[in-house]
Amino acid sequence: MIKQILISDPTLRDGNHAVAHQLSAKQIAIYAEAADKAGVPIVEVGHGNGLGASSMQVGLSLEDDVTMLETARKHLSKSKLGIHVIPGFATIKRDLIKALDIGVDVVRVASHCTEADITQRHLGFVRERGKEAYGVLMMTHMASASTLVEEAQKMELYGAEGIIIMDSAGAYLPSDVEEKITALVNNLKVPVGFHAHNNLGMAIANSITAVESGAKILDGTARGFGAGAGNAQLEVLVAVLEKMGYITGIDFYGMLDASDIAEREIMPQIPVIKSESIVSGLSGVFSGFAKHVTRISKEYDVDQRDVYRELGKRKVVGGQEDIIIEVVMDLIRNRK
Amino acid sequence: MMTEALKNFTFEDCKRSCMHPDSFSSLNDQSILVTGGTGFMGKWIAEMVSYVNETANFNIKLYLLGRDIAKFKVEVSHLAQKSFITLIEQDVRNVRDLPTDINYIIHAAGSPDHRDHVSQPLRTIETFYKGTQSVLDAATRLPDLKRIVHISSHQIYGTNGLESPIGENFIGKLEPNSLSNTYAESKRISETLCSAYRNQFKLPIVVLRPFAFIGPYQDLEKPWAINNFIRDGILGGPIRILGNGSTVRSYLYGSDMSYWILKALVNGGVGENYNLGSSEAISLVDLAKKISSQINNSIEIVSKSSKESYTYLSRLVPDTSKIVKSLEVNETSALDDSISRTIIWNQLNKKVIKK
Numbered sequence A: 001m002i003k004q005i006l007i008s009d010p011t012l013r014d015g016n017h018a019v020a021h022q023l024s025a026k027q028i029a030i031y032a033e034a035a036d037k038a039g040v041p042i043v044e045v046g047h048g049n050g051l052g053a054s055s056m057q058v059g060l061s062l063e064d065d066v067t068m069l070e071t072a073r074k075h076l077s078k079s080k081l082g083i084h085v086i087p088g089f090a091t092i093k094r095d096l097i098k099a100l101d102i103g104v105d106v107v108r109v110a111s112h113c114t115e116a117d118i119t120q121r122h123l124g125f126v127r128e129r130g131k132e133a134y135g136v137l138m139m140t141h142m143a144s145a146s147t148l149v150e151e152a153q154k155m156e157l158y159g160a161e162g163i164i165i166m167d168s169a170g171a172y173l174p175s176d177v178e179e180k181i182t183a184l185v186n187n188l189k190v191p192v193g194f195h196a197h198n199n200l201g202m203a204i205a206n207s208i209t210a211v212e213s214g215a216k217i218l219d220g221t222a223r224g225f226g227a228g229a230g231n232a233q234l235e236v237l238v239a240v241l242e243k244m245g246y247i248t249g250i251d252f253y254g255m256l257d258a259s260d261i262a263e264r265e266i267m268p269q270i271p272v273i274k275s276e277s278i279v280s281g282l283s284g285v286f287s288g289f290a291k292h293v294t295r296i297s298k299e300y301d302v303d304q305r306d307v308y309r310e311l312g313k314r315k316v317v318g319g320q321e322d323i324i325i326e327v328v329m330d331l332i333r334n335r336k
Numbered sequence B: 001m002m003t004e005a006l007k008n009f010t011f012e013d014c015k016r017s018c019m020h021p022d023s024f025s026s027l028n029d030q031s032i033l034v035t036g037g038t039g040f041m042g043k044w045i046a047e048m049v050s051y052v053n054e055t056a057n058f059n060i061k062l063y064l065l066g067r068d069i070a071k072f073k074v075e076v077s078h079l080a081q082k083s084f085i086t087l088i089e090q091d092v093r094n095v096r097d098l099p100t101d102i103n104y105i106i107h108a109a110g111s112p113d114h115r116d117h118v119s120q121p122l123r124t125i126e127t128f129y130k131g132t133q134s135v136l137d138a139a140t141r142l143p144d145l146k147r148i149v150h151i152s153s154h155q156i157y158g159t160n161g162l163e164s165p166i167g168e169n170f171i172g173k174l175e176p177n178s179l180s181n182t183y184a185e186s187k188r189i190s191e192t193l194c195s196a197y198r199n200q201f202k203l204p205i206v207v208l209r210p211f212a213f214i215g216p217y218q219d220l221e222k223p224w225a226i227n228n229f230i231r232d233g234i235l236g237g238p239i240r241i242l243g244n245g246s247t248v249r250s251y252l253y254g255s256d257m258s259y260w261i262l263k264a265l266v267n268g269g270v271g272e273n274y275n276l277g278s279s280e281a282i283s284l285v286d287l288a289k290k291i292s293s294q295i296n297n298s299i300e301i302v303s304k305s306s307k308e309s310y311t312y313l314s315r316l317v318p319d320t321s322k323i324v325k326s327l328e329v330n331e332t333s334a335l336d337d338s339i340s341r342t343i344i345w346n347q348l349n350k351k352v353i354k355k
Helices: A014-018 A025-038 A065-075 A092-102 A116-128 A145-158 A174-187 A203-212 A234-243 A252-265 A275-283 A287-300 A304-313 A323-335 B004-017 B021-027 B040-056 B069-075 B114-119 B121-139 B179-200 B225-234 B254-267 B284-295 B321-327 B335-348
Strands: A006-012 A042-045 A080-085 A106-112 A132-138 A163-166 A192-195 A217-219 B031-035 B061-066 B085-089 B104-107 B147-151 B205-210 B212-214 B239-242 B251-253 B273-276 B301-304
Touching: A006 A014, A006 A025, A006 A080, A006 A192, A006 A234, A014 A287, A025 A042, A025 A065, A025 A252, A042 A065, A042 A106, A065 A080, A065 A092, A080 A092, A092 A106, A092 A116, A106 A116, A116 A132, A116 A145, A116 B114, A116 B225, A132 A145, A145 A163, A145 A174, A145 B114, A145 B179, A163 A174, A174 A192, A174 A203, A192 A203, A203 A217, A203 A234, A234 A252, A275 A287, A275 A304, A287 A304, A287 A323, A304 A323, B004 B040, B004 B254, B004 B335, B021 B040, B021 B254, B031 B040, B040 B061, B040 B254, B061 B069, B069 B085, B104 B121, B104 B254, B114 B121, B114 B179, B121 B147, B121 B179, B147 B179, B147 B254, B179 B205, B205 B254, B212 B225, B212 B254, B212 B335, B225 B239, B225 B284, B225 B335, B239 B284, B251 B254, B251 B335, B254 B273, B254 B321, B273 B321, B284 B301, B284 B335
Parallel strands: A006 A042, A006 A217, A042 A080, A080 A106, A106 A132, A132 A163, A163 A192, A192 A217, B031 B061, B031 B104, B061 B085, B104 B147, B147 B205, B205 B273, B212 B251, B239 B301
Antiparallel strands: none
């Protein structure tokens, strides 16, 4: 049976992590147009941590949410406009209503992997407005397969039309992906998806393992542009999926062109797996921490590899960026 | 605020379902307590009692016990204002002393919404276990109690395999070490509590096991397929089938449901269990098509599923022969009519706003 894989492209959202949330409206317009031309089904746009997240805590974005979404909306005709929403950062009244009114088609409501309860109101609201609603579990390497099933089942009941698990730290090996995706597919009614990070060089292999285990949704970004070591490189993903007989609906040459445009227009540098990214992946630290860890470690002259190790021991999650400085201070104290 | 058109709408529904108001003559000058009285069942029981009082010139008193009386007053002000209705704001877990003139109890408290069960599993267990025990304890102190109808759930049947329709004697499997069975296990222990109180305190308890319902007062944001299909349809689509489209369900209309419950209150056998639901089975795919054809044939229907094929088919359809024969009830609303009236009521009531 020919299997269709739904591709969601967060180049303009996860990629914003890679530039400290400084993507400009012009850059958003250029890539959105290219992705639309290539037939990418969903183009996700926004601050790296999603709607309403621009803040001193996790980083101020260059453009506000309205500018980013209105710009993307203008340049997407075939592709659906998607957003990443973490309840708490994004409120329904202040952020979500505005985003839906701008014309967002797909809302992916995310929580830490053991806190699906917080997504109920947001998922319900999106469904009530007739838009597509997905549930996203982040940092899923921190929970067992059975816990992920329980949390994903909650999201399914709250109205999610698909559940995506994120390897936010790039910590998975293919065997982990197989175990977790298989458990979810067996126990959920709705399609399952996977969002990879490339800290251990496993993003494409893990994404393919996910679809071979029954996932129907994959995330990928142009040149892998994303937090830390980046995501699954979308143009490679499309090529490999096509070679394996899967259908993505994306025009391959169009995707190659979009990636070239992205490299030229929006990337100060193409994501590579830096030494510290490997340690980050091994330690299971959220990829969105990378810029902060590099900056603070440099400022206080500590080895960022030690910082990652310590953050990993403390099991920090997205939103706890302020702990980085605490860890750095502890390392300095211990050094003395 | 409910308009005249909406009031007449539910009145007409009750008229169709309650073919013989006189069959409730034994309830004249009696008082009925409904726990969960402000929910879907409570509203429909209030509508039916209102109809019977009006058309048969009876004086049936209703106590509606619920947690959010203010909301009830806003949603159904025409019922809240009725002189035969007394509203009691109380959590069912805290029921101690009930008005002593109560002759009948319909214990319908507790949400069947699975979102609540997985988000608040301990409160779910407490509501059904402690809530049932509180009500039954209080019932033992009522001087002129004649009958209790305990609203259980079809979920107590557990995994039903190929059993369809499901008869009252069927016993399926339930995995107790599972968050998703919180509600089902709570309903099972509630039924067992009823047996214990019936035996030890001689409480006259009848058990009803409801399946799925549709009609006015059914909130379309509830996480059940038919509700979501109708909402998606009113919004202009697409109607989204999540999971196995071959899943089979059946839906009893709200006014039929309330008539059947009152019949069980009057004529139900003490210690007996009855299925409460529709025997008209339909797959989710056919249901989506039916709803689409009633609203607008051009509405797109999409299926989203984790798997290509399923080894297990969920069929939750009751065998209703026992209740139909014993209590002399019938389904007066075919599924097509039930869907049509639900759509019209929601459009009249502006329950779904197209944006």
